[in-house]
Amino acid sequence: MADTIFVALGAVAVLSGLGCILQRNPLAAAIWLVLTMLALAGMYLILGAPFIAIIQVLVYAGAIMVLFIFVIMLLNLGHAPSDVRGPAAWAVGLVLAVGMAAFLLRLGGYDPGRLAFELTGTRDLSAAAVFATAEAARQAGEAQGVVGAVAGPLFTTYLVPFEVTSLLLLVAIVGAVVLAKRKI
Amino acid sequence: MLLGPALVVSALLFAIGVVGVLVRRNAIVLFMCIELMLNAVNLTFVALSRYHGVGGQLMVFFVMTVAASEAAVGLAIILAVFRHTTSVDLKTNTLLQG
Numbered sequence: 001m002a003d004t005i006f007v008a009l010g011a012v013a014v015l016s017g018l019g020c021i022l023q024r025n026p027l028a029a030a031i032w033l034v035l036t037m038l039a040l041a042g043m044y045l046i047l048g049a050p051f052i053a054i055i056q057v058l059v060y061a062g063a064i065m066v067l068f069i070f071v072i073m074l075l076n077l078g079h080a081p082s083d084v085r086g087p088a089a090w091a092v093g094l095v096l097a098v099g100m101a102a103f104l105l106r107l108g109g110y111d112p113g114r115l116a117f118e119l120t121g122t123r124d125l126s127a128a129a130v131f132a133t134a135e136a137a138r139q140a141g142e143a144q145g146v147v148g149a150v151a152g153p154l155f156t157t158y159l160v161p162f163e164v165t166s167l168l169l170l171v172a173i174v175g176a177v178v179l180a181k182r183k184i
Numbered sequence: 185m186l187l188g189p190a191l192v193v194s195a196l197l198f199a200i201g202v203v204g205v206l207v208r209r210n211a212i213v214l215f216m217c218i219e220l221m222l223n224a225v226n227l228t229f230v231a232l233s234r235y236h237g238v239g240g241q242l243m244v245f246f247v248m249t250v251a252a253s254e255a256a257v258g259l260a261i262i263l264a265v266f267r268h269t270t271s272v273d274l275k276t277n278t279l280l281q282g
Contacts, residue, residue, distance in 0.1 A: 010193035021204030093206030097199040104195030172253030179260035
């Protein structure tokens with residue numbers, strides 16, 4: 001059942017992604033992208049990452065896309081003439097994308113045991129895996145809490161990147177204000 | 185076993201984002217295609233975090249933060265360019281091509 005929903009959400013994500021790049025109106029393209037992100041949030045939920053799913057809806061589908069739509073409406077781009085390039089760009093784009101997709105789809109047959117084998121010489125995943133099965137993930141979630149499982153490593157192993165992130169956000173705030181303001 | 189389908193969806197989304205960047209001229213739509221590619225990579229991180237530890241989910245957290253700051257600064261730049269040339273079409277904004 002979960003597998004069927006997962007594949008359906010994947011189809012929705014890919015189709016609305018296509019809608020995003022084929023839609024002439026930038027506002028409609030943004031709405032298609034929101035649909036892609038909501039479908040991805042559902043996929044995260046099924047993959048056992050509920051915290052990331054909620055952050056996806058709040059930050060991506062909420063904050064970032066609102067910013068995009070806000071700018072599109074501010075610049076009044078709804079009636080702009082078509083911005084799709086000619087057949088030469090399509091040919092280059094499609095050749096590059098098909099090659100890249102073929103390469104990435106070959107990696108789609110990725111086996112988690114292989115990395116463990118290359119690192120340790122055995123195909124035993126228990127050293128690297130946090131959750132061997134969906135059942136184990138559910139039990140860990142119950143024991144530690146959905147947020148606790150993510151927050152633990154975030155504030156211990158990844159503390160320095162986390163602090164650097166706050167610095168990055170401060171720089172982005174100052175940069176956006178400096179760039180967008182007419183007179184400083 | 186959801187790893188295979190997740191990686192396939194991720195590959196397709198990334199390829200769609202690449203096509204979008206190459207065939208569109210609207211700077212804002214270009215930005216949205218970049219967000220699409222970042223989302224494709226995020227899906228890979230989450231799918232693999234089931235097998236290789238919760239670090240993948242944390243990496244998604246960092247990617248989202250970087251995407252948010254990139255969108256804020258990038259849209260401010262687009263706003264400044266629009267104020268200067270009254271267009272976000274990349275065909276008309278070719279000053280840096282020399």
